[in-house]
Amino acid sequence: MTLRFHQGQSPPVTFACPVCADPGPKPHLLTVGNTQSAEDAGQPLHLYRCDNCLSFTYRPFPQIDYTRHTSTDLRFRDYVELNAAIDLIARNILRAIPDGSSGRLLDIGCGFGFGMAAIRDISGWQVRGFEPSRYGELGRQQLKLDIVNDFANRNADAADRFDIVHCSEVIEHVQDPHEFIDILASYLAHDGVLILTTPDADRIHPRTDPSSLLALLSPGAHTILFSDAALADALKAAGFVHVEVDRSAPSLLVYASRQPLRLHHRSPAEFAELLERHLGRALDRTAPGTPLATGLRYRLFRSAMDRGNYALAETVFTPDLADAAPVIEDLETSEQFGARWPLCIAASTYYLAMLMMIHRADYPGAGRHFRAAARLCRAKIRLSPSTAVVESDLVWRAVYHEALALHYAGETVQSLVRLASFLDLRGVGQPRVPENLHADVERLRDELVGKIERM
């Protein structure tokens, strides 16, 4: 894979911005190899910046057939077992649903339908989705959802409108965003709420870690990457007078309505309880041993860990979710990785290590599992960099926590040896150490050095 920022060394190209129509020259921001199409793998794609609206556009647009895209079993498993953000999608939609209400949700580009299943179960709303890829067909069967296995066309039936239209990570794939917003609007009741998410163009810069950058760019699949202001302007031009943009996640989250917005705040604990009850019920209905069962169990386990419900985490965990001594040296392809473990294995091994350290006080066991998690993260990053966003974020956290577990186990020197991994004289270590980990690493180092000096 090649990714090169040009930083002014490549001439600009003049074309009309597909978002704001600005006709001026567009600086050539970067060139990146196609990762999304098997036929065009590695073929260079060029991304340009519009200085007027600060959106980015590939030119020419990549061509991709979404009825075939992401249709391999491995990609499907990666999505169902690990990467589909069920919690984020459910939380984003629930913010527009008052307690005790009834209504209809349409999810355009619903994928497997995780968000629809969550809202049907938590709020009792009627749900429908459009999804042209194989994910839609599989979700219709496995989650028993009303998913139309096709693209959404303009809706001419005024009696068939929805209270919420949700469209997550789709608008960055289309060639005419204004026409697409009009199609979304044609499904929305007059007082309905449109919920959009799309990658935040502002996060595309050389300091972003390579896996996150590749996910943002999705070279070969994405066409346009929006700035928050450009997306809000496009929605206002389509008649959505009231627009709210939330930039707290890697994707822009936008609520748009023709009527004043009334979003509903739930505390993180309140939302986690709703989600965990849903995941538990969904798991009870799912055949054991399937990718869906693995994915639901991993997300329930992670949610329980994230909010410190260790009793629940203990009851949810099953041994297939962790490997204390993974053999990775012979792995050459991501298919081999997927044949050996569930795709969530690096993350679920990390969370088991956390459970051992915090709840079971088994520090040697925690150390072994954090070490295993870091190795699994590195294997996934090596074999499948474009799907290793979670692993790129976890790998250094796993190294730090292994050092912490060794410190708690009284293994002072071993702990310091682990921390030495953070020493990178040339600053070229990949992925980069997350900034919010720096202070923790330095504090533990100072404590260990002090302890050794007093020996």
Ligand SMILES: [Zn+2]
């Ligand atoms: Zn523009």
